[in-house]
Amino acid sequence: MTGTGSPSIPFTRCIGPDGAAVGDLPDFARNPAELVRLYRALVLTRSFDAKAVALQRTGRLGTFASSLGQEAVSVGAAAAMRPEDVFLPSFREQGGQLWRGVTPLELLLYWGGDERGSDFKAAREDFPVCVPVGSHAPHAVGVAMAFKLRREKRVAVCVLGDGATSKGDVAEALNMAGVWKAPSVFVINNNRWAISVPVARQTAAATLAQKAVAAGIPGEQVDGNDVVAVRAVVERALARARAGDGPSLIEALTYRLGDHTTADDASRYRDDAEVSAHWPEEPIARLRHHLATVAGWDKAQEERVLEETAALLERAAEAYLATAPQPAATVFDFTYAALPAELAAQRRQALEGS
């Protein structure tokens, strides 16, 4: 996979599909321990997705959106951030959420329909998953403006899909971020599909990154299956934002190897051959090959990571399944900070009636 190559839109790749470095690597990527940290995060994300899909298939989780094949976008973006920055994810960014300290248990609760899962114990200022597509792009501008007004050197990072870039509010948000030099980074997780609609049916633009041009902000593409490149590019954008130079738009090119969600069967609209062609580019094997070359990553190390991850997720799943469902009495709890009298009456009635 290469960038779509508009001359004004740079494309960055650090590690190719075969695991070989392309040119000089950024500093963090010359430290094997740091690469292993990224690798573990990718494996955790993929394993989490597999676990969640398995739970859904057995009737123990709600509809779930796997990020199979796209893990490097989310993990790379989150890894570039500082803890005090704010992450505004769409519904396919569990990789970044896990990196930021959201727990697998919290994610399972959320996808199981229990909103308590979105009351994160860590990452208290990170936003909950945004379900209306792209509606969080304006929120990111607002968060960034709060930082700017308070003279805090923090940045809002919003991750959205390729489909989201067709929305009016996303265009509005990019434009407004540009006008206000809002310290923000918008990462498009371009997995080439929005449910059954391919990017070619989403826009006639050659790249999604070029939407930055209209907003008057920097736009670039990155190999979204290369976690090192994603992190490097997002780090640069974050540094610009922190320095007061405003927002950036980054299009990360990846591919949705799975169905849109567990409620979808992509074989109805997408050739298996197309999917197979993208497997050799996926992010985890690529980093594993690279680690093998530069750090002698071996089978024993690989197995240890897989075992540790599996054990962690097993514990999370057990805790999730052991969590008592919210009692009916809580149904009104988070409608208002303090329940207005008429809703308190409704609540009394609902509880007596049941």
Add this chain to the structure above:
Amino acid sequence: MTTTTYREAVRTALREALTRDSRTFLMGEDVGRYGGTYACSKGLIDEFGPERVRDAPLSESAFVGAGIGAAMAGMRPIVEIMTVNFSLLALDQIVNNAATLRHMSGGQFSVPLVIRMATGAGRQVAAQHSHSLECWYAHIPGIRVLAPGTLEDARGMLWTALQDPDPVVIFEHAALYNMEGELPDTAGPVDIERAAVRRPGRDVTLIAFGANLHKAMEAARLLAAEKIEAEVIDLRSLRPLDDATIMASVRKTRRAVVIDEAWRTGSLAAEVSARVMEQAFYDLDAPVGRVCTEEVPIPYPKHLEDAALPQPEKIVAAVKAQLGARA
């Protein structure tokens, strides 16, 4: 006491909010140098600077969404939307986001955002600038909806709304901005929970809000000349509705007419009427009456616009129909 206008009361409230709380900023189209479409923020940019009296691009969805984001990140923004007609561009942000994010975050986040917008007809600005869609917003749990109909409320509701941890939408009827009156120099925050009895009476209850409060008051004066004493209730808060004040009045007068500038079907008048039926049916001497806007796009020419809107004469006629039902 100072003689002032509704517009000036709104401006004083904005100035107070910007002075009292460094987390507060005002954002919207033309709120800066221009001073706001209805001149509510005139001069504030000179006092507070362009960061805190911030002109937004023409992007209702984005600047309302930015208000939500800023509120969730610890600020206390006031977003001004030119008119309710254009708030429709921001419905996703208000309905799907502001109203739900406390719930969607399991209580992790509050959205302490105040959205102000002009509403209503009567100024010959035609079908696309004259809606009364307060009822759409009052339908939504998770937000509070206010309609200041007096100088005191225009002055005092904003500060209370800014203290509220949940999103508050304030509707300022555009026909009120030039309304003059007296305001005590000590005027300040007011409650945003209760309806108010603006005129006591024993024969019928007129229930109204916003600019139509004054049409109801005028109708009450006309009725008084015929020895019919109307009690006038100003709803003030459209969500939640203060059932207690409404029912206490209706139980006393045994008749109610609801005046609402919205179209009748699905209006707040419909909601109030249903509640009276549920809670005070056996106290009624007549079916609840409604005086609403005729169900047409609001016309431009004055005589046609007047004909389409609730008017004191129509309210008087509705009351007489009620009293006729007694016989």
